[in-house]
Amino acid sequence: MSKLSYLLQCMAAQFAAMRYRCPNCGSTTNRIVDRKFVITQLRRCGTCQLLFRTPTDRPESNQAYYENEYGQGFTTSLPSGAALAGMKRSNFANTEKSYSYYISVLLQLGLKPRSRLFDYGCSWGYGSYQFAQAGFDVTAFEVAPTRRRFAHEKLGVRTFDDMERAVADLAGQVDCFFSAHVLEHVPAPSKSFGYAMRLLKLRGFFVSFTPNGSEAHRAASRDWSKVWGQAHPQFIDDVFLDHSFKLSPRAVGSSPVGDMSPPAECRLNRVDKLAGGELVFAARKTGEAWA
Ligand SMILES: [Zn+2]
Numbered sequence: 001m002s003k004l005s006y007l008l009q010c011m012a013a014q015f016a017a018m019r020y021r022c023p024n025c026g027s028t029t030n031r032i033v034d035r036k037f038v039i040t041q042l043r044r045c046g047t048c049q050l051l052f053r054t055p056t057d058r059p060e061s062n063q064a065y066y067e068n069e070y071g072q073g074f075t076t077s078l079p080s081g082a083a084l085a086g087m088k089r090s091n092f093a094n095t096e097k098s099y100s101y102y103i104s105v106l107l108q109l110g111l112k113p114r115s116r117l118f119d120y121g122c123s124w125g126y127g128s129y130q131f132a133q134a135g136f137d138v139t140a141f142e143v144a145p146t147r148r149r150f151a152h153e154k155l156g157v158r159t160f161d162d163m164e165r166a167v168a169d170l171a172g173q174v175d176c177f178f179s180a181h182v183l184e185h186v187p188a189p190s191k192s193f194g195y196a197m198r199l200l201k202l203r204g205f206f207v208s209f210t211p212n213g214s215e216a217h218r219a220a221s222r223d224w225s226k227v228w229g230q231a232h233p234q235f236i237d238d239v240f241l242d243h244s245f246k247l248s249p250r251a252v253g254s255s256p257v258g259d260m261s262p263p264a265e266c267r268l269n270r271v272d273k274l275a276g277g278e279l280v281f282a283a284r285k286t287g288e289a290w291a
Helices: 003-012 059-068 081-089 100-108 126-134 146-156 165-168 189-199 214-222 238-244
Strands: 030-038 040-045 051-054 114-118 137-142 174-180 200-211 250-254 268-270 278-285
Touching: 030 268, 040 200, 059 146, 081 146, 100 146, 100 174, 100 200, 114 126, 114 165, 126 137, 126 146, 137 165, 165 189, 174 189, 238 250, 238 268, 238 278
Parallel strands: 114 137, 114 174, 174 200, 250 268
Antiparallel strands: 030 040, 040 051, 200 278, 250 278
């Protein structure tokens, strides 16, 4: 969707009360924390604490958007056969999608090769492939059919197109529920947290990497306001994650994170000042609910 049609859609939604409710919990209580283009706002939900853009998207538009219109360069455009062969030969080492850093964070958390990893929102499979090369036992989920098929057929990734089916097959068997740059696109992240809770073993980890919506990053970067909007309707931050996982040991930092040792106590461990552009979060499953 062009920026103009995005803004026209936002304009058309100005008087639709539904489009000002929190997309995560449905609450109508919120406060404005930022504004852009006169007609769009970033709001903090007063109930679940999510930062979300208003007007929100039409609920039915999500899957169509990701299949047809969501383009962010390397993340979503599919490589040619020759390009893919080159990337596999180098294990993606010289590309912006190298997962060596993400793998190092999982190892800091104490996850071992052969751990069962669920890659939530795997796009065309470049990350799942690298996890498998590092020895993890990987299963993945992707909402966009074309990219999911590519991951399965070209990169040998075991994929699901339906989270309920994934949970039916793998409940209580997963060591790490991983997502990188996914939650900021998901209208109801709490639903994803629920899937993670059901998939994970006791003492397994929920791990996410997202753009950093925290106030510390806002103070450190002039680009903070540019990050939320059309492509990122949710802005994930330490406050929302802390609230969502409040019954679990949990840690948050920003990339490149120095010390993601497994959180032991049931409180939020801030491992750095959260000033960087990418937020890193981990929570350990110790009971039957996150919050
Ligand atoms: Zn909410």
